[in-house]
Amino acid sequence: MSEKKPTGKVLVAGAGISGIKAAIELAETGYQVLLTDASTQVGGILAKLDYQFPTDHCGMCRMLPMVGREYSSEYCMRKSLYHENIEILPFTEVVNIEGDAGNYKVELKKKARYVNPDVCNELGKCIEACPVEVDDEFNHGLTKRKAIYKSVPHNVPQLLLIDKQSCTECGECVNVCSTNAIDLNAQDEVESREVHSIILASGIKLYNLRDFEDAKSYAVSPDVVSSLAFERMLSGTGTYEDGMIKRPSDGKPAKKIAWIQCMGSRNRRQNRDYCSSVCCMFALKEAVLAKEKGGPDVETTIFYMDMRTFGKNFQRYKENAVEEHGVKLIRCRVQEVIRKPDGTLQVRYFDPLTNEFFFEYYDLVVLSTGQAPFEDHKKWAGLIHTDLDPAGLLTTEPYSKVKLAGKDGLFMCGSLMGLTDISEAMSSGIAAAGEATNFLTSLDVSRKFGDDTPEPKTNDRSAPKVAVLVCQCGEFAGAEGLDTKLLETELRKVKDVEAVHIVESMCSAEGEQEALEALKKSGCNRLLIGACQPYMYRRKLKDVARKAGFNSSLVQVFDILGVSRRGLHEDDKTAWTRRAIKEIKSDIASMKEKPALHVQSQPINETALVIGGGISGMQSALSLANRGIPVHLVEKSAELGGFAGNSIASTIDGLAPMEMAKDMKLRVFEHKKIDVHLNAQVEQTEGTLGSFESKIVYNGNGEETKPIYLHHGATIMATGGHEGKTDEYGYGQADNIMTQFEFKQGLESGEIDLSETENVVMIQCVGSREKGKREYCSRICCMWAMANALKIKEKNPDTRVFVLYRDVMTYGFLEQYYTKARLAGVIFVSYDLENRPEVEIVEGKPVVKFTESVLDRPLEVSPEYLILSTGVDPEPSNKDIAETFKVDLNRDGFFMEADSKWRPVEFQQMGTFLSGVAHSPMPLPDVIMQAEAAAQKTFTYLSGGEIQTARVTSSVKDALCVRCQRCIVVCPFEARSYNEMEHRIDIDPSACQGCGMCAVACRNNAAEVSGWSDRQLMSVIDEKLSDDIELSTT
Amino acid sequence: MSEFEPKIVSFFCNWCTFTAADLAGTSRLSYPPNIKIIRVMCSGMVDPKYVLKAFLNGADGVLIGGCWPGDCHYINGNLKARRRVALLTELLSQYGIGPDRLWLRWIAASEGTMLKEVADEMTAKLKELGPSPLNKTAAKVA
Incomplete structure (x- = not known):
């Protein structure tokens, strides 16, 4: 890479989880990212969701980088996000986009906050002083906030702002602000930036209960809330308190709760002929949580049309909700909700099973409000100068969910594609980053990793000399009761502290210069900085320290305004100083024992191995090869293409998999970077990320070919699946009983002639969604x-x-085909497992008996064709592959990813990825998207030729190690292995996440995490306890 | 004679419980200064010897805070902590340190209120129990 080339720059518009994921992926690849969000915070909808299925808790931090930990934040993502290659601009809107692919000029409107975050010390005196009270949007109006407020309770730093619409400009906040952070006359600023590529990740609006027609008639009381509002009623930062889900109207516990599904969705008359995809799982999760949070006596009912549990393990979650948690499901249309004088809500519904109207009474009704996509799509279409499709949505390239049609360098991800769950948001974010990377590699731009300036050399063996630098925040710290004089005197007494320097204000250029001079003179090798908002300024402070010659692992920043004051009673005036002294002393204690830590680089084999030559595998292979990564593509059959590529001519959404596969095969065979191995299987594999060796055996045509050994840096599993088999409903007993696929082939080849056909019966979910079957x-x-x-x-x-x-699982915009089929006169009849259709073979022909639900009458049909939907089975070979690669399969035989929500295309085993039907059954565009995502993850790790491992990783003191191998068993990331040749424990520093499990398990203190040694922690414990004894005796 | 103030060494996991402490702070919830927070990357990183060390050096109680089961950033560190604490409780009781002095609690990032409640509850409980039998200095004072 030449120095002169500019670094590739991408704008990610929208900082919900898919945007964040796309940004992190690009940043890890080495591109500069501009991450904007129109709202005041990052995190999108997820900032409001404390609980996500399937664990019903949170796992957001799992989307942070695994290898490049060094460059990003390592704390809860609810606080905030940080990455060296990402510039985050919240409260910023994209107002104009000009230029062409590779050369976009964007105009960003930075909305005025009226509070300068650089100066604000977030103590909130202004909030107390503000006389205006309005509904808090974060909690959907369930709580109140002031006109000057913190938009998200758990963000650190807390960026305050003023809502100018409700502000009366009384000036009270200005009067009490001691740092002059408030400017009531601040203006929006428009800034122009240049980027090479743009990813749209703005998400989608959800219908608001009170201002759209469908929901209005149901929203008859404050106790009718939206599903997102209910989420806030379960949260400690919402209205959840004292183990109670509180009814908004009177604060009484809500014990009977109902959910009404499809609010605003699946309504053709209102031009909303789509499903919102996530609401069914959302409602199930909320119903389960309601019992967990509100007590076992909470009763929950979901009124639904179809329970769309189409994702991986969704069906099982639903069964568990019903069977283990007693969530009641009623399939019906709710007619109306009426508020009774005592406040209870009467829900009137029509039960199609009994053909009767019923009433039920609830304390709380939750409306599952769906997506309102058109406004956002229209806005973006205008900005990127493109036309919308007839339905009013942005169009993408055929087969792609993320590439915008006819617009090079423009992509989208997340709920802008239609409301998505977390897993899909992640896949799409990675895939969009992948497509952007693909595009950027075609331009003349470079990549940049971390900070180029070399780390100052520290003599690891020199005795610790600690410098302490405390910023007193202008007049502020003193005025608030921090006695910096006492602090200085006390700290000077601490052993090995050689310099203590109080700076008036580190934020100012003079302060920075003063600190730099003092540090240079100090002759110290360790540094502790006490300053405000270290989450924001850590980088800057560490830069100052680096300039003064400190190794950055020996610089610690301590939050003197925040952490040291937190939890203290305000009336205790000396408490702050005492606490600050103590905290700083324990940090010093730990730092004195800490060695300088260095980033290490690890060489990487750039080659990738892709297992499975179906559409998914070919897509991954092509995507990597086009970016210069050599690929071995291993296919067990004699032909590329897989199930879809070899046998499906067309799909309902106008795609032609066979034609596409034909073209892909050509490109794969012609590609210089791709080696195709047909009739081949991986028999053995060994190694870690960056250096695997796999044995490939061939089994073609009875000819014995010698096995070969391949060296590669990563592996993608793309083994696919095939149509399921069945012996139910008379399959195999008559010629005209066939599977959907067989019938489709018959139609396409012309073997099936329908001119005389009077009746066709299709049975869905054959051997599927049933215990003991699929x-x-x-x-x-x-x-x-x-x-x-x-x-x-x-x-x-x-x-x-x-x-x-x-x-009927026509989720998302696929709903239109269900509508089309109904309009075409197709008769849909529901059945359940207790009352399933029966098939009798009479004179070699099937007779189907079932109950017609609308007429509630048994029917008998003798169809010319009985068509069975037998589902998709995983490849049987998955079992062997899983064993070979030491990865897991789920109960159904599909591969088990590292995390079902946050890491959908990777395995726990570093350097091993998955995509497509190997993950779970999914439609073609999703397969392509996952294949692209898996390729991107692979590219990120392989493309640099080497990877930088984190400073904080584990090590083995070989002389102390007794080779008991316990550390290998406890390591959750399989970073440790036993080297039989050398008879020692090996550590893969790229897989190690520094969690310290090995150190605890090791009985000989041989295993240790750098930066978290026993000596450090023991000193901290001493310090935390000894101080108190000292104080109590004096 | 002032009231007995127990010293509670608290190991909080970097991802969940430490965030909850941050949240409690920014939400201006006050919790007793008896809680002496030590940030660790994971509750599974808390070596039994740290707990023993704390008791030997005068702690009246030890609180370990981690993520809820299934949420651990390191997959299952919290579950390892759970097993370890069960064994450690047995062991400590042999030395007269009862199960009420070593607490393991799951406190998620958004559960600032819960953090305060646990801190209050544990402080109150230890005030009721009095100083640790190992804590001679404190025992003399009491």
């Missing part, structure tokens, strides 16, 4: 049924088509 939804069968049904109606409109279903 315990999952295969996600594509409903679409196949719609496609076949529509084809039948097109060829012979007089044919009666019955689709016997349990839940």
Whole structure:
């Protein structure tokens, strides 16, 4: 990489989780990211969700980098996010985009906060002084806030702002502010920036209860809330208190709670012919949590149309909710909600099973409000100068969910593609970053990793000499009761403290210069800085320290305004000083024992191995090879293409998998960087990220070929799946009983003639979503049924088509095909497991008996074709591959990813990734998206030729190690292994996350995490305790 | 004679419980100064010898705060902590340190209020129990 090339720069517009993920991926790859968000905070909807299924808690921090930990924040993402390559601009809107691919000029409107975050010390005196009280948006109006406020309770630093709409400009806040941070006349600022590529990740608006027609009639009381508002009622930073879910109207506990689904979604008359995809799981999770948080006596009911549990392990979550937690599900349309004089809510619904109206009474009703996509899409279409599709949405390139049609260098991800769950938001974020990387590699731009300036050399063996630098924040610290004189005197007494310097204000240029001079003169090798808001200024302070010659691992920043004051009673005047002295002393104690830590680089083999030559595998291979990564593509059969690529000619959304695969095969075979191994399997593999060796065996045509050994840096599993088999419903007993796929092939080849056909029956979920069988939804069968049904109606409109279903899974914008099928006259009849259709073979022909739900009458149909939706099975070979690569399969035989929400395309085993149907059944565009995501993750690790491992990793003191190998067993990241040749424990520093499990398990103190040694912690414990004894005796 | 003020060494996991402490701070919830917070990366990083060391050096109680099961940033560190604390409780009781002196609590990042409650509760409990039997200095004072 030449010095002169500019670093690739990408704007990610929207800092919800998909935008954050895209930004982190790009930053890890070495590009500069501008991450903006129109709202006041980062985190999007997730900032409001304390609980996410399947653990029903939080796992957001798992999206942080694993290898490049050094360059990013390592703390809870609810506080904030930091990465050296990401510039975060909240409260900033993209107002104009000009230019072409690779050369975009964007105008950003930085909205006025009226509070200068650089100066504000976030003590909140202004909030107390503000006389204006309005609804708090963060808690959906369940609580109140002032006109000057903190927009998110858990953010650190707390960026205050003034809501000018409700502000009366009385000036009270200005009067009490001791740092002059408030400027009531501040103006929005427009700034122009140049970027090479843009990712749209702005998410989607959700319908608001009180201002849109559908919900208004239900929202008859404050006790009717939206699903997001309910989320805030479960949160400690919302209205959850004393183990109670409080009813908004009177604060009484809500013990009977109902959810009404599809609010604003699946409504063709209102031009909302789509499903919002996530609400079913959302409601299930909330219903489970309601019991957990509100007590076991809470009763929960979900009123729904179809329970769309189409994602990986969703079906199992639903069964668990019903069976273990007693969540009641009622399939119906709710007619109305009426508020009774005592405040209870009467829900009136029509039960299609009994054909009767029922009333139920609830304390609280939650409306599952869906997405309102059109406004956002229209806005972006205007900004990027493109046309919307007839439905009013942005168009993407065929097969791609993230590449915007006809717009090079422009991508989208997350809920802008249609409301997505966390897993899909992650995949799409990574995929968008992948496509952007793809695009950037075609430009003449470079990548940059971390800080280029070399780390000052510290003599590790010299005795600790500690310098302490305390910023007194102008007049402020003194005025608030911090006795800096006493602080200085006390700290000077501490052993090994050689210099204590109080700076008036580190924020100012003079202060910085003063600190730099003092540090240079100090002759110390360790530095503790007491300053405010270290989360914001850590970087800057460490830079000053580095200039003065300190190794950055020996510089610690201590939050003197925040942490040392937290939790203290305000009336105790000396408490702050005492606490600050104590905290600083324990930090000094720890730092004195700390050695200088260095970043290490590890060489990486750039080659990738892709297992599975289906569409997913080919996509990953091509994407990597196009970016210069050599790829070995291993396919166990004699042909590339996989199931979809070799047998599916068309899909309902107008895609042609076979045609696409044909083109891909050509490109794969012609690509110089791709080696194709047909009739081949991986028999053995060994190694860690960056250096794997795998044995490939060939088994073609009875000819024995010698196995070969491949060296590669990473592996992608793309093993795919195939159509499930069945012996239910008379399959195999008559020629005209066939699977959806067989019928589709018959139609396409012309073997099936429908001109005389009177009746066709389709049975959905055959052997699926049932205990002991396929315990999952295969996600594509409903679409196949719609496609076949529509084809039948097109060829012979007089044919009666019955689709016997349990839940129609046409999630998202696929809903339109369900609507189309109903309009075409396809008859949909629901059944459940207790009352399933029966098939009898009479004279070699099937007779199907089922209950017609609307008429509630048993029907008997003798169809010319009985078509069974048999779902998708995982590849049986997954089992062997999982064993070979030491990765896990889930109960259903699909590969188990590292984290079902936050790390969907990687395994726990570093350097091993997965994509497509190997993960779970999914439609083609999702397969492509995951393949792109897996390729991107691989690229990030492999493309530099070396990776920088973090400073904080574990080590083994070989002389103390007894080779008991306990540390290998306890390591959650499989970073440790036993080296038989050398008879020692090896550590893969790229896999090690520095959690310290090994150090605890080691009985000989041989295992240790650098920067977290026993000596350090023991000194801290001493310090925390000894201080008190001293104080109590004096 | 002033009231007995127990010293509680508190190991908080960097990801969840330490964030909860931050949140309690920014939400201006006050918790007793008896809680002496030591940040560790994971509750599973708390070596039993740290707990023993704390008791030997005069702690009246030890509080370990981690993420809820299933949420650990390091997959299962909190579960390892749970097993360890169960064994450690047994061991400590042999030396007269009862189970009420070593607490393990799951406190998620957003549970600032819970952090305050646990801190209050543990301080009150230890005030009731009096100084640790190992804490001779404090025992003499009491």
